[in-house]
Amino acid sequence: MKRSIRIRPVALVTGLLLAVLAFPATFVHAQPAGAGKPLKVFVLAGQSNMQGHAHVRTFDTMALDPQTAPILKEMQDADGAPRACERAWIAPLGGADEERAGQLTAGFGAEARGPKIGPEFTFGIYMQKFLDEPILIIKTAWGGKSLHTDFRPPSAGPYEFNESQLETFKKQGKDLDEIKAAKAKATGHYYRLMMDHVKKVLADIQRVYPDYDPQQGYELAGFVWFQGWNDMVDGGTYSRRGKPGGYDKYSEVLTHFIRDVRRDLSAPQLPFVIGVLGVGGPTDKYGPDRQRYKGIHQGFRSAMAAPAALPEFQGNVAAVLTENYWDLEVTALRAREKKLKPELDQIAMQLKEGKLSRQEATAAREKLYAESFTPRDLRILKESTSNFEFHYMGSAKIMAQIGKGFAEAMEKLLEKQG
Numbered sequence: 001m002k003r004s005i006r007i008r009p010v011a012l013v014t015g016l017l018l019a020v021l022a023f024p025a026t027f028v029h030a031q032p033a034g035a036g037k038p039l040k041v042f043v044l045a046g047q048s049n050m051q052g053h054a055h056v057r058t059f060d061t062m063a064l065d066p067q068t069a070p071i072l073k074e075m076q077d078a079d080g081a082p083r084a085c086e087r088a089w090i091a092p093l094g095g096a097d098e099e100r101a102g103q104l105t106a107g108f109g110a111e112a113r114g115p116k117i118g119p120e121f122t123f124g125i126y127m128q129k130f131l132d133e134p135i136l137i138i139k140t141a142w143g144g145k146s147l148h149t150d151f152r153p154p155s156a157g158p159y160e161f162n163e164s165q166l167e168t169f170k171k172q173g174k175d176l177d178e179i180k181a182a183k184a185k186a187t188g189h190y191y192r193l194m195m196d197h198v199k200k201v202l203a204d205i206q207r208v209y210p211d212y213d214p215q216q217g218y219e220l221a222g223f224v225w226f227q228g229w230n231d232m233v234d235g236g237t238y239s240r241r242g243k244p245g246g247y248d249k250y251s252e253v254l255t256h257f258i259r260d261v262r263r264d265l266s267a268p269q270l271p272f273v274i275g276v277l278g279v280g281g282p283t284d285k286y287g288p289d290r291q292r293y294k295g296i297h298q299g300f301r302s303a304m305a306a307p308a309a310l311p312e313f314q315g316n317v318a319a320v321l322t323e324n325y326w327d328l329e330v331t332a333l334r335a336r337e338k339k340l341k342p343e344l345d346q347i348a349m350q351l352k353e354g355k356l357s358r359q360e361a362t363a364a365r366e367k368l369y370a371e372s373f374t375p376r377d378l379r380i381l382k383e384s385t386s387n388f389e390f391h392y393m394g395s396a397k398i399m400a401q402i403g404k405g406f407a408e409a410m411e412k413l414l415e416k417q418g
Contacts, residue, residue: 048143052109052118055386082106122403226275247303271413278323
């Protein structure tokens, strides 16, 4: 049976302050001789796609693809309900108005119009399988947040407006001092919230995982970062986006982020996985209607992945290209569907003019779809997605593969560390 707790925001804020004051200087507890292994703890952080917007109603269509059907079996129990993991626990913050914590299952994604999943569900499922022991996931994710400001790490220094931004503010007649003060206040706010939440959970693990044994202790085993949209679309901060080196600042700040996370969690070699933004799939497979975005999207993805190639991060940082899990079949089906628009518009016009009854118009649309798609195609079109494209279409098929991909990359990093 799933055990969970819900903590109201006021209590959470008060607890954060107490936890930070009481937290020990090191976060990796030594285990007594003869005791069992320390509990493995993984931190997942980012913005809305780390929250997760794949509705559970999109699960079943995963069975239509031989590649994802085995993953679906891991996600569901014998009755077809979302599996409650016996050895994986989670304490997320940011996806709901209240902190939710308990045994890992579906529903720990974004709360609005849920239940939903993010990458945490299959990450936990496969991570516990790889390690063959209990794990704890601490997730902090807030929608619409940037790395350049919201998650900006301390060592990156203050956010500095470029000349193009300053000139724009001047033309708009805005108060520059007021803008700079607001930016200074926002800078690093969510980095600090992330750290506070991690430390709060680690200060009282039994609150989340009742069977935790303090004598065994815990080990911070890995960190997964999945963010990027707000930086990619910010033409002010990245005024040269779309040009070579246009997103170099993102790479620099992410490098500081990795270093600061390790320093602030007293884990200098903490395995770190970067989930590289991949909305739309591989850019070399973009259709004609997406060519104008190709340079910007690829430039940003390259900048996200760049820190993993630095000498200091060899063997302890990995980049996972989430574009490889994009559902190209849905993209192709939607492209075919667009070609039906003239006929669909004609049916709509005939309905408006009274030439067709509502029932006749519905029948005409259904006939058109039946003649254009197979029953399998129609299931995929209607049932496999639940949200916008920038949320990976709210597809469990995509999100489940991403979570599994993160776990596989983390496993390799852990193996390299012995």
